[in-house]
Every structure is written in structure tokens, then in C-alpha cells.
Amino acid sequence: MARTETDRCPGVLAVHQAADGGLARVRVPGGRLTAQQLEVLRVAAAEVGDGRLELTSRGNVQIRALREDGPRELSDRLFGAGLLPSIAHERVRNILASPLSGLDEESRYDVLPVAIALDQGLCARPGLAELPGRFLFALDDGRGDLADVQADVAVLALDDRSAVLSLGSRGVRVGWAEVPDLMLTAAEAFLDVRDQEWRIAEVAGGEEQLLQRLGLKASEALEMKPTRVTAGLHGTALVVTVPLGSLTQDQAAALVETADEIRVTPWRSVVVPATATGLEDAGLVTTPDSVWEGVTACAGRPGCAKALADVRADASRLMPTFPRDGRRVHWAGCERRCGKPADGFVDVVAVGDGYWVDGVRV
Ligand code: SF4
Numbered sequence: 445m446a447r448t449e450t451d452r453c454p455g456v457l458a459v460h461q462a463a464d465g466g467l468a469r470v471r472v473p474g475g476r477l478t479a480q481q482l483e484v485l486r487v488a489a490a491e492v493g494d495g496r497l498e499l500t501s502r503g504n505v506q507i508r509a510l511r512e513d514g515p516r517e518l519s520d521r522l523f524g525a526g527l528l529p530s531i532a533h534e535r536v537r538n539i540l541a542s543p544l545s546g547l548d549e550e551s552r553y554d555v556l557p558v559a560i561a562l563d564q565g566l567c568a569r570p571g572l573a574e575l576p577g578r579f580l581f582a583l584d585d586g587r588g589d590l591a592d593v594q595a596d597v598a599v600l601a602l603d604d605r606s607a608v609l610s611l612g613s614r615g616v617r618v619g620w621a622e623v624p625d626l627m628l629t630a631a632e633a634f635l636d637v638r639d640q641e642w643r644i645a646e647v648a649g650g651e652e653q654l655l656q657r658l659g660l661k662a663s664e665a666l667e668m669k670p671t672r673v674t675a676g677l678h679g680t681a682l683v684v685t686v687p688l689g690s691l692t693q694d695q696a697a698a699l700v701e702t703a704d705e706i707r708v709t710p711w712r713s714v715v716v717p718a719t720a721t722g723l724e725d726a727g728l729v730t731t732p733d734s735v736w737e738g739v740t741a742c743a744g745r746p747g748c749a750k751a752l753a754d755v756r757a758d759a760s761r762l763m764p765t766f767p768r769d770g771r772r773v774h775w776a777g778c779e780r781r782c783g784k785p786a787d788g789f790v791d792v793v794a795v796g797d798g799y800w801v802d803g804v805r806v
Contacts, residue, residue: 451642453577455535456519456528459510463749464494466510468518470527473539474559474583475503475708475715479700484525486696492517497691501740501783502580502593503540503708508747529563532573539563540593542585543709548679552586553601553620556707559583562624569628574635576642581627584668591670592786593710596634596644597627600668611644612651614662626658633657670786674732675713682720685713685729687736688756698726712740735763738772742782744794751777753794 453469454460460467470485477485485505489497494509507518522528530537539559546554562581566572582595586602600608600615608615609626618626633654634644644650655662675685686695689712699706699714702722707715716723729736742748744755755775766773772789776782779793793800800806 451535451577453535454506455577456522457515457531458535459515462508462743462747463745463751464509464747466508466514467747468493468507468510468515469500469535470505470507470522471534471537472504472527472708473537473563474541474556475543475710476556476560476705477505477708478705479703481525481527482696482706483700484521484527486691486693486700488518488521489696490693495693497696499686499689499691499708499712499714501710501712502538503543503710504538505708508743530567530573532570533567535577536573536575536579537563537566538577538580539566540580540582540590540595540710542583542587542589543707543715544587544589544673544678544681544683545583545585547681547715550585550587550678551601553604553607555583555585555599555601558599558620558623562627565624565628566631569632571635572628572631575631578642579631579634581631583623587673588668588671589673590710591668594645594786597630599623599627609660611654614651616655616660616662618660626660629658630654672738673709673711673713674737675729675734676732677718680718681715682718682730683709683713683715684720684723685734685736687727687729688712688739688741688759690756692727695723695726695728698723698728711738735766735768738789739763739775740772740783740785741775742777742780744775744777748777748782750780751794752796753777753799755792755794758794758799759792 456468489507492514493507498506541555541559580595582590582598584590584600598610609618641647702720703716741755741759745751755777759775774784774789775792777794
């Protein structure tokens with residue numbers, strides 16, 4: 445059956461036309477950016493966008509309010525920086541890896557090299573350019589920090605020899621050497637069996653069908669408790685919260701100055717070496733007790749035409765006195781609640797002349 449719905453996930457060339465102009469999403473497999481790449485993004489945001497770098501819930505980076513020739517100019521710059529290795533695959537390089545992998549004692553295995561191998565393998569298989577832009581790969585280093593990202597093809601480290609490959613609720617024990625190939629073959633099998641579905645979970649019996657095609661049988665129950673990684677020191681790394689996930693020019697410059705490499709997390713924060721300095725002066729957060737810990741917001745006004753409020757401005761003004769109970773807080777400009785956490789959060793939704801907070805009008 446022919447597909448009727450168009451895949452509208454934005455990329456660098458296929459930008460989303462938002463109320464404030466073009467929005468480009470730059471895929472960052474494994475969240476890894478060198479200082480040079482971050483500097484290219486920072487300068488590009490200043491020269492072709494609104495100056496800010498938005499961090500997404502999949503560890504990618506967005507630039508908003510692009511000028512008319514922005515997509516072409518941006519793609520040239522990203523290609524030169526090694527951030528656009530395949531035009532055909534640019535929107536499908538959705539690969540999350542535990543951001544603290546290999547950097548602290550909680551990490552059972554360093555999955556970042558596996559993420560890089562997976563990305564290279566993905567770009568080398570022409571057919572996988574047809575994956576939906578929502579399709580997600582995840583590599584969890586065993587701590588459970590990616591347990592709730594709802595990946596299509598996930599791997600959870602058991603130790604330095606083996607991992608559990610999962611396409612849903614149960615998994616199969618596999619050796620690390622076969623992980624990239626199995627993950628990519630599972631994605632190819634999904635393309636074979638899908639009709640109009642965007643995700644494996646949407647295909648009836650998808651998990652069983654794909655495992656059968658891979659010649660595997662699910663044997664391991666997956667009951668990993670999701671863990672949260674907060675700002676502060678973790679082994680040899682420092683997790684830095686970016687308020688509302690929006691890096692200013694000064695903040696991006698401070699990161700470039702202090703770290704040879706950063707890792708973008710799916711929680712609107714970045715990982716830098718523990719020795720990094722001067723970040724608080726730029727308005728970044730390096731301790732877990734900040735009012736910005738676990739606070740997210742959708743685009744709101746002026747970026748989204750559906751928004752009933754400038755939620756980012758309101759959150760900036762109100763969060764310092766906002767009552768907290770340990771849960772995350774998500775601010776949304778309308779009931780679609782874009783970018784909300786999986787569950788367990790304070791739900792703040794604009795209604796035009798105020799907000800609903802967990803269903804109570806304020
Ligand atoms: S939640 Fe509503 S206002 Fe916010 S980005 Fe989504 S559609 Fe726009």
C-alpha cells in the first residue's frame with residue numbers, strides 16, 4: 445500500500461517552516477561534538493539563524509529563524525565540519541548513546557565507539573536512507589539512563605562482552621562485535637515489513653516479526669529502572685545543565701573555550717571534562733540543586749504559530765519561585781505538549797490568559 449503521510453521530521457536541508465522562519469535540526473549521533481564542530485554551529489547560528497543553539501530530547505541541535513538561504517549555507521558549513529557525512533541519511537542518523545559512557549563507574553561498557561560504528565554503517569547502507577526521521581537507535585551503557593527514550597532498536601550493556609538487544613519489551617543476549625550489524629539489519633527488516641508505520645511499536649507483532657527475520661529469539665526480560673543523570677561531577681566528567689535547553693552565543697563560546705569535546709545529552713544538558721571552568725559565569729548550571737534542573741519548555745511564541753504564550757519567557761521569570769516537589773517540570777504553549785518527558789512531570793500548559801498546572805488553573 446502506498447504511503448499517504450509525508451515524513452515531516454526536519455533536517456538541515458528539509459527545514460521546518462516555523463512561525464519565526466526556517467528551523468533546521470542537525471543530527472549528532474552519540475551526542476559527540478568536537479570543540480571545532482561546536483564553534484561551527486555557534487557561528488552558523490549567529491550568521492544564519494537567531495543566534496541560539498537548541499538542544500533536543502534526542503541529543504540533537506536545532507537552529508531557528510533561518511534566513512532565506514540558510515539551509516544551503518548551513519549545509520555547506522556542516523559538510524565542511526564533518527557534521528553532514530551523507531546528505532541522503534542526514535535525517536535518519538538518530539543515535540543516542542549514554543552520555544557518561546566510559547567516564548564514570550556506573551558505565552558497564554563504553555558504548556560511544558559502538559555508536560560511531562553504527563552511524564558509519566548506517567550511512568554506508570543506501571536503503572536505510574528510507575527510514576522515517578522518527579526512527580531511533582539507543583545504546584545504554586548499562587546504567588538505565590536511556591531506559592525511557594522509547595527507542596526502536598535498543599542495546600543495553602551487560603558487561604564488556606555482551607549486551608541485550610531489544611526491539612520492544614524483551615531482548616536477546618548478543619556479543620558486542622555483532623551489535624552494529626544486528627541493529628542495522630533490524631532497521632532494514634523494519635523497512636521490509638512496514639506499511640505506513642513510522643516506528644516498530646506501531647507494526648502489529650513487529651517485535652516478533654523482526655526477531656524472526658534476524659533469526660533470533662527473545663529470551664531476556666527487560667526491567668531496567670530508568671535513572672536520571674543530574675548536573676554535577678560524575679567520575680571524570682561534569683554534567684552541565686543548559687537552562688531551557690537553549691545555548692546562547694556566550695554559553696556556546698564558553699563551552700568551546702573550556703572543552704576539546706562535549707557530549708550533548710537527551711536531557712538538555714552537556715557533558716564536559718571535570719576540569720572545565722568558567723561555565724557558571726556564562727549562566728550554565730553545574731550543580732544539581734538549581735531551579736533549572738529537569739525544566740523543559742516547548743518553542744512557544746514566537747517560534748510556534750499554535751502557541752498561546754511565550755512559555756520560555758514565562759518559565760525564565762517564574763521558575764525561581766516555582767514550587768518544586770522533585771519532579772521534572774514541562775512548560776507547553778498549547779495542549780500538544782511538544783517535547784514533554786515520558787512521565788512523572790509537572791504539566792504546565794498555556795491557556796491564553798494563564799496556565800494549567802497539573803490540571804489546576806492558575
Ligand atoms: S506544544 Fe503547542 S505551542 Fe508548543 S511547540 Fe508544540 S504545538 Fe507549538
